[in-house]
Amino acid sequence: MATHMVNLDALIPREDFESISPGGDAQPSAIQNSIRVTDLTLEGFAYPVLRKPDFQRETANWTPEKVTALVRSYLEGDLIPAIILWRSTMSGKVFVIDGAHRLSALIAWAHDDYGDRHTSLRFFDNIIPDEQRKAAEATRQLIQESVGSFSDLSLALKNPDTVSDQRLRLARNLSFLSLPLQWVPGEADKAESSFYRINQQATAIDPTELDMIKARRKPNALAARAFIRAGTGHKYWSSFSESVQADIESIAKEVYDLIFRPNLDLSIKSADLPVAGRGYSADSVKMVFELVNFVNGVQPEMWREETGSRRRKGSNEEAVTPLTDDSDGSATLKFMRAVKKAAERIAGKTPASLGLHPAVYFYSYTGRFQPAAFLAAIAFVQELVNKRMLVKFSENRDAFEDFLVKHKYFLNQIVRRYGSLQRSAAPIQQMYRIVLKGLIEGVSVDGIISRLQDPDTARLPVKVITAGDHEYGRDFSTRTKNAVYLETALQTSPRCNICGARLHTRFSTVDHKIRKEDGGTGAPGNAQLVHPYCNSGYKEYLHASRR
Secondary structure, X not given: OOOOOEOOOOOOOXXXXXXXXXXXXXXXXXXXXXXXXXXXXXXXXXXXXXXXXXXXXXXXXXXXXHHHHHHHHHHHOOOOOOEEEEEOOOOOOEEEEEOHHHHHHHHHHHHOOOOOOHHHHHHOOOOOOHHHHHHHHHHHHHHHXXXXXXXXXXXXXXXXXXXXXXXXXXXXXXXXXXXXXXXXXXXXXXXXXXXXXXXXXXXXXXXXXXXXXXXXXXXXXXXXXXXXXXXXXXXXXXXXXXXXXXXXXXXXXXXXXXXXXXOOOOOOOOOOOOOOOOOOOHHHHHHHHHHHHHHOOOOHHHHOHHHOOOEOXXXXXXXXXXXXXXXXXXXXXXXXXXXXXXXXXXXXXXXXOXXXXXXXXXXXXXXXXXXXXXXXXXXXXXXXXXXXXXXXXXHHHHHHHHHHHHOOHHHHHHHHHHOOOHXXXXXXXXXXXXXXXXXXXXXXXXXXHHXXXXXXXXXXXXXXXXXXXXOOOOOOOHHHXXXXXXXXXXXXXXXXXXXXXXXXXXXXXXXXXXXXXXXXXXXXXXXXXXXXXXXXXXXXXXXXXXX
């Protein structure tokens, strides 16, 4: 089975239900009840007026196999559920209420664009992730093997003697088969309520996606949408001024490159890993939205629509101030800058960056990215800053990270107990606090583990396990291979020449062993690789303490 999903998001443009444009009119007395693939080509009459609601979730949840199966089902005349549409009298555009993936799969086949050709390239500003290209190529190959391309079948009717009987049969089916349509009557509010009701049946909208749809004009959802696609794709922020749009897209790309590069595949071959896992996945949407809310202190009751105006949830709770829609982009930029600052504290090469090694902090011992650990590290580093403990951390960083590497499976145990994302972020952060405090106080490793298990201090579900506690088959699984690669990479990882902890070369800086102020030169022999913060704050502290 394919690893990556096919991104068909570019093929049906988004638009506001209530947009006004020339061509709107009263509802016609009669409207077609089916649509053919030939209507969906660039030259077809139906395709130019097709739209998705501007809040529609990303059309990127089908595998190459599923796209191929849909196209084949259409050509075989199999029953395909009706596409549900709504026609705006204000613009004359036709909106897809249900069936965007089905319709997009057929459009992709007709255009030979599975997320990597002309329409998609324009939509994503020519920035197509490797995973997206791989999924597109896999789909194109499966389509070719299964039914043939749209252009091939179109030519088959004109040249029947050059194709197989099977392809000729499919080509003849193409000439008369169509998809059934159903229409939602009424105005824009009826269309939107129909969208929510219909899309919560069968394959329901993911709760995070639904939250982001309903909060689509609020700064947390706008910021998350920008980060997820590095500022490309549908511009949910297009109503803002051009300068604000440019700032949003610039920050989005910087943060995306910082946390999602290099691209991550299932098989780990080195320790050069992205700090936030795979950028091209369904899980990344949840993680990024949680990250934006987490960094900016936004709780669900502040932006979910049932919040209303200021209200109290209980007699002992403070009033909740609702998060309002962002009318000019200023709040979105504020949220995005906060995320950028937090990300630069753990990754990158800015002077304040601790340059945390992804393999140490964000991946389990089997090589699986742990979103909760990522959020926990963000919070833990911010706590170190607030409590002025960065120097203490740097003094004990080597031993701290050795503890995390040796007991990597503690992450899995905590996540299994508490759940994903923010539910486990706080317990993981608590583990970090206890470990660092124990090291500062000179407590042994066994003593620190006892503190983690002590019901009076943490009561974390951590248990020391040995190689004998695992059961393995005869062949090496992907998890086992990932574990071996990670362990080897961590054992051979370079070390910071100031604090002694593991160094991720992508987040390292070159430092003068003998400072320039003390006569040090730029000769190679006077150069050393260090963490950015060690090259600035911690080094200056060490120099001052020696006076």
